[in-house]
Structures are given as C-alpha cells and as structure tokens.
Amino acid sequence: MSKIKHHLNDALLMSYAAGSLPEAFGLVVATHISMCDDCRARLGAFEAVGGAMLDDVATSQDVDLKATLALIEKGPKAPIRVDVTKLGLFPSALQDYVGGDLDAVKWRAVGMGVRQAILPTSKDASVRLLHIPAGCAVPDHGHRGTELTLVLQGAFKDEFDRFGPGDLEIATEEDVHTPVAEEGVDCICLAATDAPLKFRGLVQRIAQPFLRI
Amino acid sequence: MLTAGTSFDDSYVAPAGVCTPVCCTLEARKGRYRKVSTKEQEDLRLVECVLLIRDAQDKAAFAEVFRRFAPRVKAYLIKSGSDASMAEECAQDVMATLWHKAHLFDPTRASVSTWVFTIARNRRIDMIRKQRRPEPDELTWGPEPEPNAADVMELQQESNRLVQALSELPDKQRDLIQKAYFGDLTHSEIADETGLPLGTIKSRIRLALEKLRHAMK
Ligand SMILES: [Zn+2]
Numbered sequence: 001m002s003k004i005k006h007h008l009n010d011a012l013l014m015s016y017a018a019g020s021l022p023e024a025f026g027l028v029v030a031t032h033i034s035m036c037d038d039c040r041a042r043l044g045a046f047e048a049v050g051g052a053m054l055d056d057v058a059t060s061q062d063v064d065l066k067a068t069l070a071l072i073e074k075g076p077k078a079p080i081r082v083d084v085t086k087l088g089l090f091p092s093a094l095q096d097y098v099g100g101d102l103d104a105v106k107w108r109a110v111g112m113g114v115r116q117a118i119l120p121t122s123k124d125a126s127v128r129l130l131h132i133p134a135g136c137a138v139p140d141h142g143h144r145g146t147e148l149t150l151v152l153q154g155a156f157k158d159e160f161d162r163f164g165p166g167d168l169e170i171a172t173e174e175d176v177h178t179p180v181a182e183e184g185v186d187c188i189c190l191a192a193t194d195a196p197l198k199f200r201g202l203v204q205r206i207a208q209p210f211l212r213i
Numbered sequence: 214m215l216t217a218g219t220s221f222d223d224s225y226v227a228p229a230g231v232c233t234p235v236c237c238t239l240e241a242r243k244g245r246y247r248k249v250s251t252k253e254q255e256d257l258r259l260v261e262c263v264l265l266i267r268d269a270q271d272k273a274a275f276a277e278v279f280r281r282f283a284p285r286v287k288a289y290l291i292k293s294g295s296d297a298s299m300a301e302e303c304a305q306d307v308m309a310t311l312w313h314k315a316h317l318f319d320p321t322r323a324s325v326s327t328w329v330f331t332i333a334r335n336r337r338i339d340m341i342r343k344q345r346r347p348e349p350d351e352l353t354w355g356p357e358p359e360p361n362a363a364d365v366m367e368l369q370q371e372s373n374r375l376v377q378a379l380s381e382l383p384d385k386q387r388d389l390i391q392k393a394y395f396g397d398l399t400h401s402e403i404a405d406e407t408g409l410p411l412g413t414i415k416s417r418i419r420l421a422l423e424k425l426r427h428a429m430k
Contacts, residue, residue, distance in 0.1 A: 010409075018394045019334040023344045033349035037422055040349065044322060044418035045411040050334065051327030052376040053394045054285050061297070063283035065276060068305045072275075076313040077306075093347040122344045 004166035008032055008039045010046075012148075012170075017046035024127035024192040027093060027119070028148045028168070031190055034091030035166040089152060094190065097121075098129070102153075102188070105129055114138060127192040132156065132181040145194040147171040149179070154187030156180060252376070255281075256369045259325040267315035275312060278325065283308050286333045292395040295341055303340055307333045321364040321421040324372035352425055364421060371414045378410040 008016075008029060015021045016029045033040050086092045088101030097119045098104050107115040107129075115131040132138055134154065148170055155164040158177040163169050171177060181187035259281065265274035286307050290300035310332050318328050338346050379387065390409075 014393055019338045019342075020393070023347070027347040030347040030349045037419065041415050041419035041422060042411070045415040047331055048324065048327045048372055048375055048414050049379065049390065049409065049411070050330040050394050051324055051372065052379050053391055054282075054289055054330040054333070055326045055376055056380065057285050057288045057292070059284035059288050061284060061287055063279070063287050063301060063304045063308070065279055065283070068279065068283070068308050069272065069275075071305055071309040072312045076310075080313055080317075091350050093349065096347070
C-alpha cells in the first residue's frame with residue numbers, strides 16, 4: 001500500500017500513543033495503521049516519546065515485588081493473544097467491531113442509495129461504515145468537531161482532493177464538503193465524528209435523529 | 214565516560230547456558246563501541262534482562278527490570294488520575310504482563326521503556342477508562358527471526374538520544390508533552406506538536422519494519 005497519500009496527523013498519532021483518543025477515533029487510527037507502514041513507524045516514534053516520559057517520571061512509591069511474583073505464578077489472567085491477522089477487506093481491529101468482514105456488515109439504508117452501519121463504541125465519539133454506490137454523492141454536510149473518513153475500498157472525491165484505499169481525510173468544523181464516490185467500484189469508508197453530523201437540508205435535519213448520524 | 218575495555222556489568226553473572234545469540238553479540242559489541250554512556254549501558258542491560266526472562270524465566274533479571282520500572286509505572290498511573298491502591302494493583306499487573314509477554318518484545322522496534330509504557334498505557338485504558346482498545350494488525354506472525362544485534366544497538370541508542378533531546382526542550386513544551394501522555398488532553402487540545410526530534414527514530418523503526426516484512430516473505 002505505497003499509494004496512500006493522506007495520512008494521520010501528529011496530533012492523532014500522539015493521542016493514540018498516549019491512549020487518550022475516544023474509542024471511535026482509535027478504531028479509525030488502528031485501521032489506517034494496519035494499512036500504512038509510514039504511520040506505523042510514526043506511531044512507534046510517538047510511543048518512544050511515551051517511553052522517554054516514563055523514564056523521566058519522578059518516583060516516590062515502591063511496588064510490592066513479592067506480590068507481583070506471586071501474581072506471575074498464577075499465570076496470565078487471559079491467554080496471551082498473539083493476533084493472527086484475519087484475511088479479508090477489513091483489518092482485524094475493524095473485523096472485531098463488525099463481527100466479521102464486509103459480508104457480515106448489517107447495513108441500513110440512509111437514502112440516495114447510501115447505506116451505513118453504526119459500530120458500537122463509547123459515547124464520546126461515534127464511528128460508522130458507509131457504503132456509497134459508485135458515482136453517488138454523500139449528502140452535503142457540515143459537522144461540529146472533527147470528522148475522520150478512511151477509505152477501505154473504491155475512492156471518493158470532494159472539493160479538496162481524491163481519496164483512495166487507505167487514504168484518510170481529516171475534516172474540521174469549518175469544512176463543508178460533498179464527497180462523491182468515483183465511478184467503478186462502490187466506495188466503502190470508515191467514518192468517525194466526535195459530534196453528531198448536521199445535515200444541511202431541512203428534510204435531512206428532521207431525519208437526522210432517526211438516522212442517528 | 215566509559216571506553217572500550219570497561220567492564221560492562223560487574224554485578225551480573227549470566228546463568229550458564231541461557232545466553233541467547235543476541236545477548237552474546239550484544240556483549241561483544243558493547244566492548245567494541247567506544248563511547249557507550251552509562252544510560253545506554255543501562256538500556257542494553259534492560260534489553261538483556263527481558264531476553265533472560267523470555268529464555269530462562271530468570272527471576273533476578275525480572276527483579277532488575279522491576280526495580281527500574283514498577284515505581285515509574287505506579288507514578289505514571291497516579292499522575293494519570295488513579296488512586297494509590299489502584300495504581301499499585303495496576304503496576305503489579307503491568308509488571309506481570311511484562312513477564313508473560315517477554316516473547317513479544319522486539320528490541321529492534323522499541324526500547325524497554327517504550328515497551329513498558331505501551332503495556333502500562335493499555336492497562337490504564339482497560340482498567341481506568343474502561344473502553345475497548347482497537348489495535349493495529351500485528352506484523353509478527355509466523356516464526357520471528359532473531360533480531361540482529363546491530364539493529365538492537367542502534368534502536369536503543371536512538372531511543373536514548375530521544376530521551377536526551379526531550380530533556381533539552383524548553384519547560385513549557387515539555388510540560389505540554391507530559392500532559393499529553395500522562396493526563397487526558399484530548400487530541401484537539403494538543404496543538405500539532407512540532408519540533409519533536411522524532412525523525413531518526415521513525416526511520417529506524419521503519420527500517421525494522423521493512424526487514425521484518427522481508428524476513429516474512
Ligand atoms: Zn499513513
């Protein structure tokens with residue numbers, strides 16, 4: 001996947017390395033890194049900063065070594081999981097949330113041929129899969145907060161750029177964009193927002209609570 | 214400053230027959246490096262300890278790693294908002310995890326500090342934030358090639374340089390970074406960090422990833 005052009009930014013990588021991203025964003029980050037060696041290496045660097053911070057922290061209290069050795073004797077709490085990378089379109093982290101690969105997604109129509117599946121995460125942000133038929137547009141929307149959109153299959157274009165498999169679009173509050181799926185293959189994206197999307201049309205606004213997006 | 218020929222570990226006597234190829238080569242290389250700082254020696258010794266835990270379930274080696282990191286992990290957890298008893302419990306847990314996962318440590322991709330940090334961070338998300346924790350696909354499927362000692366040396370030295378560079382940053386920037394890692398600053402609160410000396414360590418990890426992929430082919 002050397003063709004990835006749009007990557008995670010430093011703020012996202014640092015937050016992920018620090019363990020402070022909302023779960024929904026964490027899923028998008030983990031999915032992108034599974035597809036992108038550049039960002040994997042950059043994450044390694046940000047984790048090294050965490051290691052350096054740990055090295056440097058002032059210590060005051062000891063920890064009970066005997067109790068820890070006793071804990072070790074009991075064996076691991078859970079079996080040590082060596083993740084076997086699952087085959088399929090979706091990286092393993094995403095498959096864990098879907099309960100399988102693409103064919104296991106429980107899609108719901110949201111109008112204009114677009115389908116979505118909201119994935120269960122903690123409430124501070126939300127994440128969903130989007131299925132946009134080739135050539136179709138996703139409704140024009142703005143959003144409060146940040147929106148991450150990761151392409152898993154196909155490609156879309158908006159006013160700013162083209163996004164193909166593995167590419168991540170980071171849109172902020174100010175960006176009102178209209179992604180259009182390219183002709184050819186249907187576009188499948190993983191999209192996370194840290195605030196509900198607000199669609200601009202009146203009908204869409206009324207429909208929004210129902211759609212839960 | 215230490216020079217070639219300086220005895221590396223007076224206090225340490227390797228248990229017979231458990232010295233892994235990497236351990237041996239590291240020992241040999243240490244002698245050849247002219248300027249090995251005390252901190253670098255400590256870092257390499259920690260790598261050795263983790264390999265001894267992995268290969269020989271060596272409790273003395275574990276005690277060394279424990280003395281270095283357990284109090285730091287506890288302090289990290291307290292700074293991140295847990296109370297003392299929770300932090301004690303978590304710190305024990307983190308150190309026990311280190312024992313059980315010693316075979317997953319890759320010294321060409323992380324220093325022991327970095328590895329321990331990621332275990333502690335994961336524990337903190339599990340126990341304190343109580344969220345699921347999506348992780349990237351692992352690259353280390355299949356039989357793992359024994360890491361090359363020169364690669365280990367270089368990554369460990371690079372990590373050490375990062376520690377030094379961070380210690381030389383202006384206080385304000387340092388504080389912000391510490392808050393980002395220990396507190397719960399959200400990603401929007403961390404303005405894009407610039408000026409972090411991450412370039413070399415990134416390319417070293419990148420190199421390790423490429424070698425790993427190559428070895429898997
Ligand atoms: Zn990337």
